[in-house]
Amino acid sequence: MLLLHIGKPFNLRKEILGKKMRGKGSSSSKISTLIVDDDPLTRRIHKVLLTKVGLETQAVENGKEAVDLYRSGASFDLILMDLEMPIMDGPKATKELRAMGVQSMIVGVTARDLEVEKQMFMASGLDDCYVKPLTTDTVTALVEKLNKDN
Amino acid sequence: MGKTVRGQWHREILSSPSLSLSPMGGWQRNKGWSHSVTFTRMERNPLQRQVAYMRRSLFDQGYLDEQFVQLEDLQDDANPNFVEEIVTLFYTDSARLIHNIEQALESRPLDFIRLDDYMHQFKGSSSSIGAKKVKNECTQFREHCSARSAEGCVRTFQQVKQEHTILRRKLETYFQLARQAGLAN
Numbered sequence: 001m002l003l004l005h006i007g008k009p010f011n012l013r014k015e016i017l018g019k020k021m022r023g024k025g026s027s028s029s030k031i032s033t034l035i036v037d038d039d040p041l042t043r044r045i046h047k048v049l050l051t052k053v054g055l056e057t058q059a060v061e062n063g064k065e066a067v068d069l070y071r072s073g074a075s076f077d078l079i080l081m082d083l084e085m086p087i088m089d090g091p092k093a094t095k096e097l098r099a100m101g102v103q104s105m106i107v108g109v110t111a112r113d114l115e116v117e118k119q120m121f122m123a124s125g126l127d128d129c130y131v132k133p134l135t136t137d138t139v140t141a142l143v144e145k146l147n148k149d150n
Numbered sequence: 151m152g153k154t155v156r157g158q159w160h161r162e163i164l165s166s167p168s169l170s171l172s173p174m175g176g177w178q179r180n181k182g183w184s185h186s187v188t189f190t191r192m193e194r195n196p197l198q199r200q201v202a203y204m205r206r207s208l209f210d211q212g213y214l215d216e217q218f219v220q221l222e223d224l225q226d227d228a229n230p231n232f233v234e235e236i237v238t239l240f241y242t243d244s245a246r247l248i249h250n251i252e253q254a255l256e257s258r259p260l261d262f263i264r265l266d267d268y269m270h271q272f273k274g275s276s277s278s279i280g281a282k283k284v285k286n287e288c289t290q291f292r293e294h295c296s297a298r299s300a301e302g303c304v305r306t307f308q309q310v311k312q313e314h315t316i317l318r319r320k321l322e323t324y325f326q327l328a329r330q331a332g333l334a335n
Contacts, residue, residue: 039274041240041275051228052228136223
């Protein structure tokens with residue numbers, strides 16, 4: 001016998017999570033996310049995961065591409081930033097984005113589980129840091145925090 | 151509540167149906183409400199039972215962990231072959247990493263930092279698909295890198311490759327059988 005927990009209906013939860021915060025000045029009704037990761041496997045998993053909970057997604061392969069996107073005028077509500085990437089890594093890209101005045105929620109995702117490495121990454125300006133790949137529960141919590149903070 | 155009938159179990163759902171048998175051999179949540187359900191084994195054809203048994207074995211024997219279930223949960227009408235797609239992507243990417251590690255193991259003296267970096271990537275990818283035994287062997291390899299043990303690295307790398315190959319064969323068989331079960335259904 002298998003007992004499943006009672007949860008919110010999936011489609012209702014999707015609507016709550018996907019709804020953008022008010023006052024952001026964007027005409028889009030969906031929360032936008034930028035996936036910054038050099039690993040194609042992680043990019044694909046996170047893209048499907050975020051889309052499934054109702055978020056808009058875009059992906060780039062390294063920190064420099066993320067910084068260049070912001071320099072070109074793009075903006076995202078949530079950035080998932082990998083730690084180790086070629087050209088420009090996560091900490092450097094995060095520092096640069098914060099120096100540019102970017103206030104988007106930036107969440108570090110890393111395969112490294114050592115606390116000292118996560119703290120180092122956090123010190124670059126992250127809002128939070130998780131071991132990848134993210135789970136549905138983690139993304140749900142992130143988006144609820146995003147909505148609550150705004 | 152549903153009654154069990156000898157030789158044939160049936161599913162009793164407390165509210166609207168939220169589960170159906172996935173062609174992949176497990177249970178999948180249908181779109182819509184998720185409710186508490188109690189259910190007993192549904193009657194399935196032999197192929198579906200075989201797929202379910204094979205899936206169960208992969209977990210029970212330690213080849214796969216919870217992350218594989220996370221991937222299954224992401225599979226839906228929009229991404230109907232998502233799990234197989236991710237596994238295929240893993241094996242394509244890991245072939246590159248294996249080649250890099252093999253080359254690095256041939257250089258003298260061994261660059262343990264580079265080896266550790268490659269294996270870190272390999273371990274990360276293995277974790278992404280829930281490849282539990284492969285991931286564990288990756289951890290062993292990295293411990294030998296930390297200890298700067300060339301013999302240890304060479305030996306454990308063989309084990310990494312072995313588990314990597316074993317899992318690929320098992321998953322290929324599993325996906326093939328699941329496709330047949332899906333068609334048969």
